[in-house]
Amino acid sequence: MKQTEILVVGAGPAGLTAGIYAARSGHKALVLEKSFAGGQMALTSEVENYPGFSEPVSGMLLAQTMEQQAIRFGCDVLNAEATGITAAPAGFEVATTAGPVAAATVIVCSGVKPKLLGVPGEKELSGRGVSYCAVCDGPLFKGREVAVIGGGDSAIDEALYLSNIVARVHIIHRRDEFRACPFAQQRLRERANVTYHLSCVVESVNGTQRVESITVKNLKDASTFVLPLGGAFIYVGWLPNTAWCSSLLALDESGNIKADDRLCTSVPGVFAAGDVRNTPLRQVATAVGDGALAAISAHDFLIGKR
Numbered sequence: 458m459k460q461t462e463i464l465v466v467g468a469g470p471a472g473l474t475a476g477i478y479a480a481r482s483g484h485k486a487l488v489l490e491k492s493f494a495g496g497q498m499a500l501t502s503e504v505e506n507y508p509g510f511s512e513p514v515s516g517m518l519l520a521q522t523m524e525q526q527a528i529r530f531g532c533d534v535l536n537a538e539a540t541g542i543t544a545a546p547a548g549f550e551v552a553t554t555a556g557p558v559a560a561a562t563v564i565v566c567s568g569v570k571p572k573l574l575g576v577p578g579e580k581e582l583s584g585r586g587v588s589y590c591a592v593c594d595g596p597l598f599k600g601r602e603v604a605v606i607g608g609g610d611s612a613i614d615e616a617l618y619l620s621n622i623v624a625r626v627h628i629i630h631r632r633d634e635f636r637a638c639p640f641a642q643q644r645l646r647e648r649a650n651v652t653y654h655l656s657c658v659v660e661s662v663n664g665t666q667r668v669e670s671i672t673v674k675n676l677k678d679a680s681t682f683v684l685p686l687g688g689a690f691i692y693v694g695w696l697p698n699t700a701w702c703s704s705l706l707a708l709d710e711s712g713n714i715k716a717d718d719r720l721c722t723s724v725p726g727v728f729a730a731g732d733v734r735n736t737p738l739r740q741v742a743t744a745v746g747d748g749a750l751a752a753i754s755a756h757d758f759l760i761g762k763r
Contacts (some may be wrong), residue, residue, distance in 0.1 A: 459535070461487040463755050464551060464560035466539045467698075469496025470741045471731025472566035473523040474748030475755075476532035479564075482756045487560070488527065489553060491538035495520025496568045497732070498741050502592045502618040506638075507741050516592070519741070539567065542702045548726060561762075562726045562755040565702060565714060566748065569695035569732045569739075574606060578662030579691070586668025586688045591615035598623050598688045604671055605629070606659055607692035613637035613645055615690060620648040627684055629654045629673060654684075662689055697733045709735050720751040728754050 463479040465472045468490035479486035493499060501516035528534065537555035544550075548561040571589035573579060579587055588594040591605075595618060603623050605616040608630035614637075616626050626648075633655050635642055645651060660672045660681065670685045697712045707715045707723035713736075714729040716722050722729050730747035732739045 458550075458556065459487070459558045460560070461485050461533070461558065462561045462759065463487070463564065463752070464489065464549070464558055464562070465564045465566055466551065466702075467496065467566035467568050467731070467733070468494040468524065468534065469566055469568050469731055469744060470498050470520075470523060471568075471744040471748040471751070472496075472564070473520070473527050474745045475564045475566060475730055475752040476527040476534075476748075477523075477530055478749050478752030479755065480527065480530040480532040482752065484756065484759065486532045487558065488532055488534045489537055489539055489551070489558070490534060491536070491554070493520075494524040494534070498744075500590045500592050501614065503614070504741060539701045542705050542727075544705070544724070562728070562758055564748075564751045564755055565699075565706070565722070565727065565729045565733055566731045566744075566751075567698040567701070567733050569697050571691065572694040572696050574659060574691050574693055576659055576661050578664065578668075582662055582664055582668050585666065586664060587662055588688060588690050589692070591618050591690050594688070594690075595619050595622050600624050601687035602627065602684075603686055603688040603690060604659075604684060605690045605692065607694075608632060608635040608637065609692065609694075610637045610641065612692035613641045615692060616651065617641065617645050617648070619690065620645070620650055623650075623688075625650045625652060627652050627654060627686065629657050629659055629671075631658050631676065632656065659689070695732065695739075699733060711735075719754045720747060721754060726755075726758055 462484040463486045465488040476488040498516045499520040503513035505513035537553040541552040602625045604627040663670045716729040716734045728751040730751035731744040
């Protein structure tokens with residue numbers, strides 16, 4: 458069984474920062490990540506509001522740099538997924554796809570996953586025109602028309618990215634106004650190949666082998682219309698990745714981990730950082746701050762036990 462002092466679950470900006478601070482504090486630290494470093498940040502084409510960069514920086518590049526920094530300070534990274542957690546005499550045992558890991562403390566940074574739109578055809582055509590990541594799949598739609606469903610920062614940022622690749626982006630949003638950053642909205646409105654469908658919702662995604670069209674309903678007059686297109690990119694919110702630890706930790710009604718101002722959870726010795734906790738703002742900058750604080754809180758917890 459692998460053993461460590463501080464186990465960080467998730468290698469997004471919160472997890473990688475926690476790994477950096479934990480290792481720099483002199484602890485044996487291990488970051489667990491099921492896919493690749495960076496989390497949602499790595500799937501962002503351009504990060505332009507992270508302090509220290511006068512020009513936008515690739516989310517993937519930022520993620521790789523953070524990971525290299527954590528490793529340089531002595532933090533280990535294990536490619537595996539956490540599947541459960543239990544209390545143990547010396548701390549905690551986390552079940553993973555690579556075997557159990559024993560840790561004196563655990564920092565949960567397991568992030569979020571995209572929320573489904575929940576309409577007919579979405580699941581059936583997922584990966585065949587339905588996508589939740591423009592950076593991953595956008596180049597497959599070069600020269601075609603696509604839809605972006607949503608009105609928050611993710612939707613507007615990814616629509617901006619897609620507008621450089623596809624023939625036309627149709628943005629479908631259930632409200633009259635977007636919730637996204639005004640600066641990003643202004644940048645998008647300068648693009649000539651973007652069409653807006655406000656106060657509209659998607660009723661179905663249509664196609665046999667691949668997405669061929671979507672059916673859209675206008676909420677103001679209840680009329681419907683069909684948009685022929687090749688892809689639908691969905692950004693209607695996020696769900697926290699907390700199923701693996703829900704039996705141990707207290708969650709709020711949305712499934713976020715409850716944590717106090719020192720990022721302590723309901724279980725002493727377990728901390729939560731980043732998008733997975735009940736936080737009013739989910740940004741790279743706030744995740745990094747969370748990771749640093751969680752690592753220092755874990756350090757103080759270990760010192761107190763000694």
